[in-house]
Amino acid sequence: MLEKLGNILKKTTDKIANAIFLDKNLVDSIVRDLQRALIEADISISLVKEISDKIKKTALDERIKGIEKKEHLIKLLHEELTKILGKYKQLTLKKTQNKIMLLGLYGAGKTTTISKLGNYYAKRGKKVALIGLDVHRPAAAEQLKQLAEKNKLAYFIDKKEKDALKIWKKYEKDLKKYDLILIDTAGRHTLDKDLIKEIKSLGKKIDPTETILVMPADIGQAAKKQASEFKDALKISGVIITRMDSTAKGGGALTACAETNAGVYFIATGEKINDLEEFKPESFLSRLLGMGDLEALMEKIKSATNNAQQNKIQKKLEEGKLSLEDVIEQVKSMGDIGGLDKIKSMIPGLGNAKIPEGVLENQEAKIAKWEHILKSMTNEEKENPETLKKQTSRINRIAKGAGVNNTDVRALLKQYDMLNEMLKTGNNLDMSKGMNPKQMQKMMKKFGKKMRF
Helix, strand or coil: CCHHHHHHHHHHHHHHHHCCCCCHHHHHHHHHHHHHHHHHCCCCHHHHHHHHHHHHHHHCCCCCCHHHHHHHHHHHHHHHHHHHHCCCCCCCCCCCCEEEEEECCCCCCHHHHHHHHHHHHHCCCCCEEEEECCCCCCCHHHHHHHHHHHCCCEEECCCCCCCHHHHHHHHCCHHHHCCEEEEECCCCCCCCHHHHHHHHHHHHHHCCCEEEEEEEHHHCCHHHHHHHHHHHHHCCCEEEEECCCCCCCHHHHHHHHHHCCCCEEEEECCCCCCCEEECCHHHHHHHHCCCCCHHHHHHHHHHHCCHHHHHHHHHHHHHCCCCHHHHHHHHHHHHHHCCHHHHHHCCCCCCCCCCCCCCCCCHHHHHHHHHHHHHCCCHHHHHCHHHHCCCHHHHHHHHHHHCCCHHHHHHHHHHHHHHHHHHHHCCCCCCCCCCCHHHHHHHHHHHHHHCCC
16 A cells, blocks of 8 residues: 555655755655655645755754754654544544444445444454445445355345345344344435434434544545535544555545544555554554554454464464364465455564565465365374375375365375464464554564565
């Protein structure tokens, strides 16, 4: 996301840090680079000018000398960029039942976002239900149903009913047993009187704990107008920005929300179910500058594997009994997190590492093959793969039964060794509690060498 902006910001900070003297020519050059990067990221001209003026004033202040001036300038740049991204606003769930109503115009990605949000909280131990109250878009109920079933989330829809309030009343009693209810509402091409009336009517009946606006990053600075209108008409409590992975205008959308004081709860960074993360301005900027974001990585790991899976793997590691089935599940989880390219951007020191294109993304075909291989194995072989390594006759039998080559079976055994070693490097940590940055960095660097990037 915003990769070009990140690269220029990194060059700008390096230029300041490596400068012998910060004279007027160098300062002008730094400011020009910064202005170009921010404008291309769709940051408003007034904000760009404000930051530029502050940097020029500080850089040319004769009272600040030498190294102190460079440190002061880099610190100022970080502070100003963080400021324009807005303050961190956490979506805090109450101990009692939470009802979150999602609003937005057509094409914003409300239904997809509801499934991502449902998955996010379900993996964190919440009992989640989705309910479809979009009675205008013909495919809305079916889309919600498919996403919920695919991700094992409870859902409530009525494809025949055309009154959203009646659908809510129909399922109101059934919903009482859930901790978190995520409510999909209708959209329009614009925020018209009918939409306002419908949402207000639903809000009065449902009494949501949160009313969240969903809008796409590619509207850029237009997000300011949209956020203001929704905030004034419907009292939104926060924003989720979608499609942050596919546009340079994401910077405009983020800063526009900050200007309206409509805090951004989450950003969606891709199409996969786990491509949703809390928006923390300082962490976001850290990643843009190539300094990593281990906290976001740990959150993604939690989204990809639930507590039960984490505890199961932890126990097996402690007992030294990692099976081939566990290996395949862990490789799948790595894909669910977003692929190695996304993972490395979150780890300090690995941001510029070169990775062959599609290293993990192309694992799907391998995984399908490995699953066929497992079907040709005995339970003992699955649980104790070491017994296979020097027994060519067994490998031949398994390969023939799965319709693959011997090399495919050996590749699975090699993956087992690699993952076993990588996980042991993490010192048999409790993954549900996370690990410290040095341990994560050590583990991923070792994994990177194995993957030859």
